[in-house]
Amino acid sequence: MSHHKLEFKNVHFTYPDGNKAINDVSFCIRHGESVGIIGANGAGKSTLLMLMMGIVFACQGEILVGDIHVTKKTLPMIRQRLGMVFQNPDDQLFMTTVYDDVAFGPRNYKMDEEDVVKKVNYALEVVGISHLKDRAPFKLSGGEKRSVSIATVLSMQPDILIMDEPTSSLDPKSRRKVINLLKSFEHTKVITSHDLDMVYEVCNRVIVLKDGRIMSDGSAGEILTNGGLLEECGLEIPLSLKSCPRCGSTIGRVQE
Amino acid sequence: MPDLMNSLYNLRLLDGLARKETPVHRMHPLVKVLVTLIFLVFVISFDRYEVIRLMPFFLYPVIIFMLSDIPAIPFLKRIVIAMPFVIGIGILNPLFDKQTLVISGVAVSGGWVSFFSILIKSVLTIAAGILLIATTGMDKIAAALRMLKIPKIFVLQLLLTYRYISILIEEVARTVRAYSLRAPMQKGIQRSAWGSLVGQLLIRTYDRGQRVYQAMCLRGFTGEYNTGNYARLKTGDYVHLLCWTLFFVIAKIYNIPLLIESMLKGVIR
Numbered sequence: 091m092s093h094h095k096l097e098f099k100n101v102h103f104t105y106p107d108g109n110k111a112i113n114d115v116s117f118c119i120r121h122g123e124s125v126g127i128i129g130a131n132g133a134g135k136s137t138l139l140m141l142m143m144g145i146v147f148a149c150q151g152e153i154l155v156g157d158i159h160v161t162k163k164t165l166p167m168i169r170q171r172l173g174m175v176f177q178n179p180d181d182q183l184f185m186t187t188v189y190d191d192v193a194f195g196p197r198n199y200k201m202d203e204e205d206v207v208k209k210v211n212y213a214l215e216v217v218g219i220s221h222l223k224d225r226a227p228f229k230l231s232g233g234e235k236r237s238v239s240i241a242t243v244l245s246m247q248p249d250i251l252i253m254d255e256p257t258s259s260l261d262p263k264s265r266r267k268v269i270n271l272l273k274s275f276e277h278t279k280v281i282t283s284h285d286l287d288m289v290y291e292v293c294n295r296v297i298v299l300k301d302g303r304i305m306s307d308g309s310a311g312e313i314l315t316n317g318g319l320l321e322e323c324g325l326e327i328p329l330s331l332k333s334c335p336r337c338g339s340t341i342g343r344v345q346e
Numbered sequence: 347m348p349d350l351m352n353s354l355y356n357l358r359l360l361d362g363l364a365r366k367e368t369p370v371h372r373m374h375p376l377v378k379v380l381v382t383l384i385f386l387v388f389v390i391s392f393d394r395y396e397v398i399r400l401m402p403f404f405l406y407p408v409i410i411f412m413l414s415d416i417p418a419i420p421f422l423k424r425i426v427i428a429m430p431f432v433i434g435i436g437i438l439n440p441l442f443d444k445q446t447l448v449i450s451g452v453a454v455s456g457g458w459v460s461f462f463s464i465l466i467k468s469v470l471t472i473a474a475g476i477l478l479i480a481t482t483g484m485d486k487i488a489a490a491l492r493m494l495k496i497p498k499i500f501v502l503q504l505l506l507t508y509r510y511i512s513i514l515i516e517e518v519a520r521t522v523r524a525y526s527l528r529a530p531m532q533k534g535i536q537r538s539a540w541g542s543l544v545g546q547l548l549i550r551t552y553d554r555g556q557r558v559y560q561a562m563c564l565r566g567f568t569g570e571y572n573t574g575n576y577a578r579l580k581t582g583d584y585v586h587l588l589c590w591t592l593f594f595v596i597a598k599i600y601n602i603p604l605l606i607e608s609m610l611k612g613v614i615r
Contacts, residue, residue: 145563181554184561186361186485228512
């Protein structure tokens with residue numbers, strides 16, 4: 091399944107204003123992996139996602155999706171394989187109905203309208219929002235909007251799901267719904283977030299970024315319990331892995 | 347501030363209305379666009395003194411309005427909003443046009459007649475435009491324009507402008523809200539802050555627009571706005587197009603109000 095691979099080889103990226111956002115980053119994400127990319131604000135998480143999606147191009151180094159280099163020429167192919175869910179659903183939803191928004195991607199790939207209907211219905215069903223089909227996106231709640239933006243990406247049947255802060259600004263119940271949804275996907279997932287509890291639940295691998303460099307790359311359990319490393323990178327141990335202030339037990343560990 | 351949010355809701359109201367299910371809404375968008383275009387051409391084609399002959403054309407917006415189940419007050423409000431501009435254009439006609447016309451034996455000032463002609467033409471054309479948007483929706487209108495082979499760059503411009511207006515209003519509302527919360531004693535926005543506020547707004551809207559555009563590109567957008575396939579025109583669509591065109595032609599050739607008047611006179615005699 092090499093076509094589901096996502097590889098960065100010594101990637102450097104500097105913004106036009108001279109800000110060096112990504113500095114010699116290398117990693118390889120394989121089929122079926124769920125990878126959390128964490129780091130403080132300005133660590134380079136969003137830039138990394140933009141590089142993956144070909145919104146910006148590396149100044150140096152190579153980015154490969156499967157065996158294909160991310161270049162201007164290969165973008166249409168790459169973007170069909172990678173589905174990105176934006177941090178703010180309002181940026182992603184712009185059509186007048188949920189259905190049209192979910193159909194936007196498949197229609198752009200010139201699929202038959204019959205196929206489009208099938209794909210849209212499938213995506214809406216998977217996310218559990220078939221009942222919102224004819225609603226206007228701007229009238230939905232935050233959680234519903236997030237689900238719709240996930241559906242807009244699923245309708246393109248991508249191999250790899252890329253998500254920027256999927257649980258930000260959601261109420262606890264909506265957050266739980268999104269987490270369960272993410273856990274149910276068998277796609278390769280790349281998730282950036284400050285919600286480390288969610289990362290712990292959804293991801294099996296974590297990459298920690300600091301000032302555009304990879305500080306650590308390993309299993310979620312190992313990294314998210316390493317207080318020193320997280321502290322150094324402007325993060326802290328997720329609440330679910332901290333000791334209970336009353337009884338001293340660790341909820342996360344108890345579950346394990 | 348509430349005005350800004352209101353205008354956003356108003357804008358979205360049209361989108362909401364376009365999703366209703368009435369015979370007019372179900373009609374093929376191409377037919378609706380064509381009938382509206384033909385209507386506009388015919389209404390504009392009348393001479394500035396032919397006020398009476400314009401009257402039969404009210405039948406079109408009235409019938410479409412009644413069939414499409416559109417609430418009257420928002421509809422009329424939108425027509426009224428444009429009136430100050432129309433009055434601004436025509437108000438000098440009575441001063442400059444001193445010609446006297448005789449209509450049904452009564453002498454009237456040509457200036458006033460042409461002023462009313464501008465007013466009536468505006469009401470008719472604006473009403474037809476609003477009805478088209480409220481019964482079709484911008485996406486379908488764009489699809490119809492593409493079917494008419496209008497270059498995609500123009501259609502896209504129309505669509506994106508329509509979409510970006512709401513983004514702009516949202517940003518303005520947010521900025522003004524933040525400003526007014528920190529300036530509770532002020533009425534409106536101080537002149538000294540205008541420059542930086544507008545600058546901020548431009549940058550923020552630009553950024554937001556950029557993100558929306560990126561989201562579109564990531565889902566395979568290459569400049570063609572695909573809104574799905576539309577069924578072929580049905581018999582009902584052809585009948586709608588034909589009947590209205592026929593009616594407009596008849597109203598253009600014959601002076602229907604005059605015919606009705608003479609008929610009535612004949613009956614009375």
